[in-house]
Amino acid sequence: xxxxxxxxxxxxxxxxxxxxxxxxxxxxxxxxxxxxxxxxxxxxxxxxxxxxxxxxxxxxxxxxxxxxxxxxxxxxxxxxxxxxxxxxxxxxxxxxxxxxxxxxxxxxxxxxxxxxxxxxxxxxxxxxxxxxxxxxxxxxxxxxxxxxxxxxxxxxxxxxxxxxxxxxxxxxxxxxxxxxxxxxxxxxxxxxxxxxxxxxxxxxxxxxxxxxxxxxxxxxxxxxxxxxxxxxxxxxxxxxxxxxxxxxxxxxxxxxxxxxxxxxxxxxxxxxxxxxxxxxxxxxxxxxxxxxxxxxxxxxxxxxxxxxxxxxxxxxxxxxxxxxxxxxxxxxxxxxxxxxxxxxxxxxxxxxxxxxxxxxxxxxxxxxxxxxxxxxxxxxxxxxxxxxxxxxxx
Amino acid sequence: xxxxxxxxxxxxxxxxxxxxxxxxxxxxxxxxxxxxxxxxxxxxxxxxxxxxxxxxxxxxxxxxxxxxxxxxxxxxxxxxxxxxxxxxxxxxxxxxxxxxxxxxxxxxxxxxxxxxxxxxxxxxxxxxxxxxxxxxxxxxxxxxxxxxxxxxxxxxxxxxxxxxxxxxxxxxxxxxxxxxxxxxxxxxxxxxxxxxxxxxxxxxxxxxxxxxxxxxxxxxxxxxxxxxxxxxxxxxxxxxxxxxxxxxxxxxxxxxxxxxxxxxxxxxxxxxxxxxxxxxxxxxxxxxxxxxxxxxxxxxxxxxxxxxxxxxxxxxxxxxxxxxxxxxxxxxxxxxxxxxxxxxxxxxxxxxxxxxxxxxxxxxxxxxxxxxxxxxxxxxxxxxxxxxxxxxxx
Numbered sequence: 175x176x177x178x179x180x181x182x183x184x185x186x187x188x189x190x191x192x193x194x195x196x197x198x199x200x201x202x203x204x205x206x207x208x209x210x211x212x213x214x215x216x217x218x219x220x221x222x223x224x225x226x227x228x229x230x231x232x233x234x235x236x237x238x239x240x241x242x243x244x245x246x247x248x249x250x251x252x253x254x255x256x257x258x259x260x261x262x263x264x265x266x267x268x269x270x271x272x273x274x275x276x277x278x279x280x281x282x283x284x285x286x287x288x289x290x291x292x293x294x295x296x297x298x299x300x301x302x303x304x305x306x307x308x309x310x311x312x313x314x315x316x317x318x319x320x321x322x323x324x325x326x327x328x329x330x331x332x333x334x335x336x337x338x339x340x341x342x343x344x345x346x347x348x349x350x351x352x353x354x355x356x357x358x359x360x361x362x363x364x365x366x367x368x369x370x371x372x373x374x375x376x377x378x379x380x381x382x383x384x385x386x387x388x389x390x391x392x393x394x395x396x397x398x399x400x401x402x403x404x405x406x407x408x409x410x411x412x413x414x415x416x417x418x419x420x421x422x423x424x425x426x427x428x429x430x431x432x433x434x435x436x437x438x439x440x441x442x443x444x445x446x447x448x449x450x451x452x453x454x455x456x457x458x459x460x461x462x463x464x465x466x467x468x469x470x471x472x473x474x475x476x477x478x479x480x481x482x483x484x485x486x487x488x489x490x491x492x493x494x495x496x497x498x499x500x501x502x503x504x505x506x507x508x509x510x511x512x513x514x515x516x517x518x519x520x521x522x523x524x525x526x527x528x529x530x531x532x533x534x535x536x537x538x539x540x541x542x543x544x545x546x547x548x549x550x551x552x553x554x555x556x557x558x559x560x561x562x563x564x565x566x567x568x
Numbered sequence: 569x570x571x572x573x574x575x576x577x578x579x580x581x582x583x584x585x586x587x588x589x590x591x592x593x594x595x596x597x598x599x600x601x602x603x604x605x606x607x608x609x610x611x612x613x614x615x616x617x618x619x620x621x622x623x624x625x626x627x628x629x630x631x632x633x634x635x636x637x638x639x640x641x642x643x644x645x646x647x648x649x650x651x652x653x654x655x656x657x658x659x660x661x662x663x664x665x666x667x668x669x670x671x672x673x674x675x676x677x678x679x680x681x682x683x684x685x686x687x688x689x690x691x692x693x694x695x696x697x698x699x700x701x702x703x704x705x706x707x708x709x710x711x712x713x714x715x716x717x718x719x720x721x722x723x724x725x726x727x728x729x730x731x732x733x734x735x736x737x738x739x740x741x742x743x744x745x746x747x748x749x750x751x752x753x754x755x756x757x758x759x760x761x762x763x764x765x766x767x768x769x770x771x772x773x774x775x776x777x778x779x780x781x782x783x784x785x786x787x788x789x790x791x792x793x794x795x796x797x798x799x800x801x802x803x804x805x806x807x808x809x810x811x812x813x814x815x816x817x818x819x820x821x822x823x824x825x826x827x828x829x830x831x832x833x834x835x836x837x838x839x840x841x842x843x844x845x846x847x848x849x850x851x852x853x854x855x856x857x858x859x860x861x862x863x864x865x866x867x868x869x870x871x872x873x874x875x876x877x878x879x880x881x882x883x884x885x886x887x888x889x890x891x892x893x894x895x896x897x898x899x900x901x902x903x904x905x906x907x908x909x910x911x912x913x914x915x916x917x918x919x920x921x922x923x924x925x926x927x928x929x930x931x932x933x934x935x936x937x938x939x940x941x942x943x944x945x946x947x948x949x950x951x952x953x954x955x956x957x958x959x960x961x962x
Contacts, residue, residue: 241788279713279714311737313792313795313796319887332884335705343704345831404797492804
């Protein structure tokens, strides 16, 4: 058992590491100060840092030692902590959550076949929906790390250049602001420049997973993206959930992915199932209306696995650093109620959604709050990823 | 007068800041220890750090105070340093040069009209060479920061996926390894998320310029780049020169850029000349042959200025951090001997170059060393950017 890790502050306490335990957060800085980590092989001051990077750098054997030790402390209704439970378990309502990692490089993949197919159908109606390379490699591009923010941070509607009336370039606030339902892989181990990570070793480099909302301005993106890909249509902001669910917590949810046909090249082949059965949900809440579910999807709908993404990313020798994030790309399922973006849900604005308050949406309006949640369940085991939420500001 | 800044080590001295003074490097850590910075407003321990980021974070008023103070110390044959000159001025041959900055995000523009036109002519022979957006905005994409290395670091030939015989995806070492002659803008001031930097303020965010070689594997790039842009064809390595020439040193070389027609949107308009007259040169040296000039170009050939790149990059609210690098894209001039890549110099391999040793090149061979140099001259003033060099390893 391992709990989600994050960075939080409360009252006058500065940001520190914690794990999420139901409605409470276990304060790992305080646990360390009280001597509960004294028998472990790590220096517990790693939990006093404002991000988890230093902890992640210690490597999986230490992560596992800590996961297990925390599970022991919390076992039997946290009997081991009984004298200090009131002090070290902070109710979530008292906590402010912070960025859990200092992000190095951020890469965004395009790994859902349904999403890539939908986009292809919309924008290349006369051609094959998938481009020729799509089933041979996990297509990806580099994103902007500086503008990744934690859940709860408002997102300002970006201004930019797009084609206006008579196809003239014009400037103004984006009129086609969208979300993208993704998960983010948090890299916990560095690799060396020039040395590929094999697909079978790739999961060794994963600390855990977060929810990821890759906000997109479709009008800006459409005008700028030829020939070098998305830029200002994406880099005004991306939101991540504050809790990183360790890979070790996801073993009960491991499943095989879709059959890959044609068979990918050997460097992308692995026999170990590399997908995870994680339920995903997106809701929209307008300023004065009720929250409404827009989409229900599942991480297992991805075509390419995290291990394949990492193997591909490094096959040319590109190096990974602790704190890098790789996002999956929009995770759309096979049915229209499982599409992971408004672009797909409204079929590029042609089929507006009607909300319970009677208003309609093609793209996001100011004041709209998008919330993504994820839960994995298997038998008695449930892992809650928490949520990533953001409200659009004018 | 301001000198180029870098990070260097020598003998048993750990990496520290220095400025390049002809054949010598002035050791700024030692100068600080000896009290020569005591009357300035900065804490001289910023020069003991392994990168220049902490110094850059102090801002332009401090940069200028330091530039001036160093110029005073070095004036009149460094009279002020006469008792310690032998100690604080280290001959370049004794020094090892390091990455001058800890790179945050790296962005690569596509700002040379000649380069974009050449690429368009090669790959879209039946269409307009420039895509419709090109003259309306500085096209760019995000690159990989982790694999930026300092001059002298060998570059391993990347392996990857590309189309082989019968257009089947195949895997192996790239057969179309290229360089790209670029300059890099080093950001020295952070901006806030959500707050655009205007084109007239944009140069306030520039600490200085470096030479930048954006190594490219054309075969990998060609197969992967649709629809999201370059990825593994670029991110196996980029090389920068170790010396950052401060913007303040480039004032004598400021020139107007090409007339921009059609007039760009107001957020990209400025009356201040934003280009710089900097001579650029690329040479190739094979393992056992003489060095040969491949190209001579000039930074003034760029269509978009650094100020326009920054204004565009932030117009949607994307934030900058100290240490970010924006590269210009390949700087090709109007004549074939001024093209900044082998792709253009050999017209996609159709016109091989013959080297003095009789061998020919379409793309780079193992053992080839590519060196780029830059110099700006105006009247009595010369600024030497040094060089960025890299040798291809199998």
